[in-house]
Amino acid sequence: MKEAGGWLWRLSLANLLFLYGPIAVLIFFSFNASRLSATWQGWSLQWYRTLWANQALLAAAANSLWVATVSTLLALMLGVCLAVGLEGLSGRRQRQIEQAMLIPLVIPEVMMGVSLLLFFVLMQVPLSLTTVILGHALFNVPVVMIIVRARLRKLDPRLLEVAADLGASYWDALRHVTIPLLRPAILGAGLMAFTISLDDFIVTFFTAGPGATTLPLKVYSMIKSGMSPEINALSALFVISSMGLIGLSLLLQRR
Amino acid sequence: MKIPSPAGWAESSGRTVSWWLLGPGLLWMGLLFFVPLCLVVVISFAGRGTYGGIVWSFSLTNYLDLLHPLYARILGQSILMAAGTTLLCLIMGFPLAYYIARAAPGRQRIWLLLVMIPFWTNFLVRTYAWMFILRTEGLLNTLLLKLGLIAAPIELLYSNTAVVIGLVYGYLPFMVLPLYVALERMDRTLVEAAWDLYATRWAVFWRIILPLTRPGVIAGCLLVFIPSLGAFLTPDLLGGARSMMIGNLIQHEFLVARDWPLGAAISCVLMLCVVGMMSWSLRTAKPLSQREHES
Numbered sequence: 001m002k003e004a005g006g007w008l009w010r011l012s013l014a015n016l017l018f019l020y021g022p023i024a025v026l027i028f029f030s031f032n033a034s035r036l037s038a039t040w041q042g043w044s045l046q047w048y049r050t051l052w053a054n055q056a057l058l059a060a061a062a063n064s065l066w067v068a069t070v071s072t073l074l075a076l077m078l079g080v081c082l083a084v085g086l087e088g089l090s091g092r093r094q095r096q097i098e099q100a101m102l103i104p105l106v107i108p109e110v111m112m113g114v115s116l117l118l119f120f121v122l123m124q125v126p127l128s129l130t131t132v133i134l135g136h137a138l139f140n141v142p143v144v145m146i147i148v149r150a151r152l153r154k155l156d157p158r159l160l161e162v163a164a165d166l167g168a169s170y171w172d173a174l175r176h177v178t179i180p181l182l183r184p185a186i187l188g189a190g191l192m193a194f195t196i197s198l199d200d201f202i203v204t205f206f207t208a209g210p211g212a213t214t215l216p217l218k219v220y221s222m223i224k225s226g227m228s229p230e231i232n233a234l235s236a237l238f239v240i241s242s243m244g245l246i247g248l249s250l251l252l253q254r255r
Numbered sequence: 256m257k258i259p260s261p262a263g264w265a266e267s268s269g270r271t272v273s274w275w276l277l278g279p280g281l282l283w284m285g286l287l288f289f290v291p292l293c294l295v296v297v298i299s300f301a302g303r304g305t306y307g308g309i310v311w312s313f314s315l316t317n318y319l320d321l322l323h324p325l326y327a328r329i330l331g332q333s334i335l336m337a338a339g340t341t342l343l344c345l346i347m348g349f350p351l352a353y354y355i356a357r358a359a360p361g362r363q364r365i366w367l368l369l370v371m372i373p374f375w376t377n378f379l380v381r382t383y384a385w386m387f388i389l390r391t392e393g394l395l396n397t398l399l400l401k402l403g404l405i406a407a408p409i410e411l412l413y414s415n416t417a418v419v420i421g422l423v424y425g426y427l428p429f430m431v432l433p434l435y436v437a438l439e440r441m442d443r444t445l446v447e448a449a450w451d452l453y454a455t456r457w458a459v460f461w462r463i464i465l466p467l468t469r470p471g472v473i474a475g476c477l478l479v480f481i482p483s484l485g486a487f488l489t490p491d492l493l494g495g496a497r498s499m500m501i502g503n504l505i506q507h508e509f510l511v512a513r514d515w516p517l518g519a520a521i522s523c524v525l526m527l528c529v530v531g532m533m534s535w536s537l538r539t540a541k542p543l544s545q546r547e548h549e550s
Contacts, residue, residue, distance in 0.1 A: 012355070078280040082276070082281070086273070089273055108486070118519070206506075235380040
């Protein structure tokens, strides 16, 4: 298929253009001086400045950071324990649990949001930032588990044998051999979970109580109440921060 | 890293520690994921109180209500739009995945990363980007007007087309990755053999490449179809009142109409669709050789 190389390459490039064009356009117009956001009238940073002056937005950003931090720590604790614990099970059990853990990742997010909402209301847990944190920790546990398990599989099994021969108990071996070796993966998983939490809209939308506004919820209400170049500026910040965090996470996972 | 059992610890000590480690996570997922899902199923059979509460009774009313043309239309439309999205992703993603799978290893990594990066940017932002482009005073209309291609702005946003564009944009990476994995594993000598036997380009594609990469195609289709079917944000922002999808209907019943049992019933239908699709694909996604063994 040598002669087909040219058009394949062109089609692939068109795909990339499709994937990157809209984001690039969005970021480009965040520097637009005009309020009418689709006509270019010169460079300006004014929309970033108005963002910085928007108190409600800053409060939402603080909420988002708090939710992401706490939910990531929770997800890390539970996810790492799950990943390490799975190693000690028989193959069949392991597969069963692993497959069950994949379900939250494949079902539509709306269903997760709705079922959590229903659960909290029936259990009479008032909706607040706490319920948002619980929701985020829920979808991030499988993410952490998968990343850490991928790393566990690459570790040398002889290391644990050595620890056993030297008289370490299983628990000691986990603490002093396995966990330190997993550190880059754990960090990478944490960054990934943090980013997903920062970005999440749907689960947050269903589980947030009044006043518990995160940044994506704020962006959503801004979009709903009309277009403005400020949203472009905010979007640009979102894109840059997610890409930075994910880039760092991937780098850590590869080590 | 498997636990070394004979030379190392007694089998039981590793087992006990493992279950202690698994306990909290399993409990957590059970309580916050599986219990709420079961609750949704239970409530879908309950009745609705006068003020929007739940009346604990057993009936199929909610499911029968879904047969109403209004709901049935939204359900059918969602399936059509998700299917359209999947097909478009397949058509667009296949050449890209094929190109990546044939590139040099170093290049492959760069291209895969390039495909993944948009996926890691906020979904809300990516959807907003299309609003920015498609709306009446948006970029596309402004450009077309300036170029003199149209006399008056055309209504692009708030339509089924806009929703499908948004969905394709959002889920294309989900299609490319499994396709790439399948194409990368494909035995290329078979393709070469087909060329040597003077197969046409179409024959090579339909009779060699496609059957060989079938598991990847099915996985990709599933990964695109399921989130498209349950999409909420894309139809909410890019679709008009007539482009409602199942996700919006669920949200509407839960948060606006406050008819929770009906909302739960719609969620159950969505869940059934997802589970059905998954079990069907798990059966058909096996490579051809494995299926012949079974029959």
